[in-house]
């Protein structure tokens with residue numbers, strides 16, 4: 001038997017269904033989702049608006065409890081939030097009255113892990129993200145791309161194994177977004193993180209992911225999976241876009257998206 005299959009996955013969703021219940025209605029956001037993400041893998045979720053991408057991240061993060069099914073991290077059921085899972089959003093949520101360094105240390109304070117060692121690690125990450133020069137600056141003095149890098153450092157400083165990324169580049173201009181994709185991709189590989197990225201940008205999903213899941217909606221479900229070939233997967237996202245096989249893959253994902261978008265009309 002394949003040794004990998006006998007080990008618990010880093011993240012596993014088994015027959016996960018989730019309903020949002022309000023006083024007036026119960027809405028099925030996702031139905032019967034099965035997903036396995038191995039340690040160190042980078043997977044992407046794409047699909048039309050409302051297909052349940054963010055819901056899946058909230059469930060993995062332990063912010064929501066699934067109505068049915070199981071979510072396991074390293075074989076253990078998710079019961080609420082944990083430091084093992086970091087969550088990064090489109091908005092950076094930096095406090096404007098605190099310096100960059102203080103914003104990052106605040107993350108350590110909240111997790112109750114601030115000490116000389118974790119502070120030194122956070123400062124090392126700031127250097128890696130080319131932010132050492134601005135550690136005493138305030139968020140308002142930084143560009144959008146720099147602020148997102150700070151948000152990533154704040155998340156990584158708490159040393160999660162798993163990173164959940166919800167459209168972290170979507171508010172940035174195109175050039176900044178491409179640069180940041182490379183920087184974040186390299187950092188996650190270097191630190192051997194497992195990542196799940198939600199994006200509306202199909203080319204980003206192929207350039208960054210090992211696998212791309214296309215979701216359909218009403219209810220949210222996995223429609224198809226596209227495995228990115230090693231040659232594209234191993235290249236930096238910017239270079240991956242120039243790979244000869246990239247466009248074919250893009251068309252494949254595009255067509256799958258058309259199928260799920262048409263079905264939702």
Ligand SMILES: Nc1ncnc2c1ncn2[C@@H]1O[C@H](COP(=O)(O)OP(=O)(O)OP(=O)(O)O)[C@@H](O)[C@H]1O
Pocket residue numbers: 020021022027028029047048049050051052053054055056220
């Ligand atoms: N807290 C909530 N209460 C009720 N319904 C919700 C709640 N959160 C999400 N939904 C509904 O669940 C469905 C899935 O939402 P979700 O945000 O997960 O989709 P998404 O694929 O991330 O969408 P988008 O691409 O627009 O961000 C949507 O129809 C949404 O309106």
